[in-house]
Amino acid sequence: MMTQFGEERAHVPVFRDRVCQLLAPSLDRPDAVCVDATLGAGGHSEALLRAHPDLTMIGIDRDPDALELAGHRLAHFGQRFIAVHAVYDDIHTVLADRGLDGIDGALFDLGVSSMQLDQATRGFAYAQDAPLDMRMDQSVGITAEEVVNTYTERELARILRLYGEERFAPRIAKSIVAARKRAPITSSRQLADLVRDAVPAATRRRGGNPSKRSFQALRIEVNAELDVLREALPRAMDLLRPNGRIVVLSYHSLEDRIVKRAIAERTVSTAPAGLPMDVPGTEPTFTWLTKGAQPPSDREIAGNPRAASAKLRAARRLETHGNDQETHSHGEDER
Structure with a gap:
């Protein structure tokens, strides 16, 4: 839309x-x-x-x-x-x-x-720093922040692979879990940086922003x-x-x-x-x-x-x- x-x-x-x-x-x-x-x-x-x-x-x-x-x-x-x-x-x-x-x-x-993408407060866009929300209706449901900080590594890898068609889903999920042990992941920029660093350098140099598929997967999960x-x-x-x-x-x-x-x-x-x-x-x-x-x-x-x-x-x-x-x-x- x-x-x-x-x-x-x-x-x-x-x-x-x-x-x-x-x-x-x-x-x-x-x-x-x-x-x-x-x-x-x-x-x-x-x-x-x-x-x-x-x-x-x-x-x-x-x-x-x-x-x-x-x-x-x-x-x-x-x-x-x-x-x-x-x-x-x-x-x-x-x-x-x-x-x-x-x-x-x-x-x-x-x-x-x-x-929705252009409203920074919604957290949909990996190009803007915002709270990790991603709910289309912000009055109900689980947020993307809750997903990345509470889902198991296996669950995160599953949704990244299934909904984002992300071939590096296990690497990204492992990176997310390791990072959240140090401090909660609360912003879109934090997440985008984690995804970028988890993806091989050769992949980062082609195919657009490496966070695109992961953000898509989280949005789909949050909004079912x-x-x-x-x-x-x-x-x-x-x-x-x-x-x-x-x-x-x-x-x-x-x-x-x-x-x-x-x-x-x-x-x-x-x-x-x-x-x-x-x-x-x-x-x-x-x-x-x-x-x-x-x-x-x-x-x-x-x-x-x-x-x-x-x-x-x-x-x-x-x-x-x-x-x-x-x-x-x-x-x-x-x-």
């Missing part, structure tokens, strides 16, 4: 035009409802609300600061914009509480926002990001009405794999192999709108370097099972 804190009106969110293009056919309906499951500063929501005068947008975010910022930005849309403080895997509860049993569009812009995503995607797809659309922007391979798997399993028949036709109830329920994971354009990356790792996937809920002509034309893109 790439938006610049304090410059949200001037900054264009990643894939803004493509997101609007993909969601447009489902949001042009009278009284359409769309959920922006990761609202951030509200850039995507603003573009969609402007493009569709009858649209109601429900914006979900666990970060109170983001909700306040987006609330000011989108206040002029009145009752067409509804801000909700929640984690996005509660999407079904959010809708049920508002008497809604379905939606026409769903947008997920995953990861940490530039707004992948668990939340695994729960949220099926719930959002279940809520989509016929011909409703889902668009997901991810920023690292772990997220993208989950997105691909969650959608792909609904674009193919669940009938036993070898049957001449689908058994009722086993037909595909979704069709791909994208072929593979779409990267941002060079122009977008030039305007916002943090967009470089973004990938977009989108799908549409089929109107009728087994009879939709688009099932096979797009459904094969991901097989």
Whole structure:
């Protein structure tokens, strides 16, 4: 969710035009409802609300600061914009509480926002010295400081390897445990220095900041990001009405794999192999709108370097099972 804190009106969110293009056919309906499951500063929501005068947008975010910022930005849309403080895997509860049993569009812009990265007090960025927090909602949950100072060496190595895909995870974990015996690790700079020193010198000279993967891993652990995503995607797809659309922007391979798997399993028949036709109830329920994971354009990356790792996937809920002509034309893109 790439938006610049304090410059949200001037900054264009990643894939803004493509997101609007993909969601447009489902949001042009009278009284359409769309959920922006990761609202951030509200850039995507603003573009969609402007493009569709009858649209109601429900914006979900666990970060109170983001909700306040987006609330000011989108206040002029009145009752067409509804801000909700929640984690996005509660999407079904959010809708049920508002008497809604379905939606026409769903947008997920995953990861940490530039707004959060640029606020030094949040502790997300390895380039700034700040308390090791990394919670997207600073009112609840375990902090990154607690993780690095209380997890065992084995647990630290596991999350660094699993969530950061860090090949030097054991070395980094050992360094963290040794350092915290001398004094607690309390700042992002302390941690970044520990990671840098634990990584071989040859590796430090290439591939960008060596702390990137470790900070990503800690952030994912603190916010249970992948668990939340695994729960949220099926719930959002279940809520989509016929011909409703889902668009997901991810920023690292772990997220993208989950997105691909969650959608792909609904674009193919669940009938036993070898049957001449689908058994009722086993037909595909979704069709791909994208072929593979779409990267941002060079122009977008030039305007916002943090967009470089973004990938977009989108799908549409089929109107009728087994009879939709688009099932096979797009459904094969991901097989």
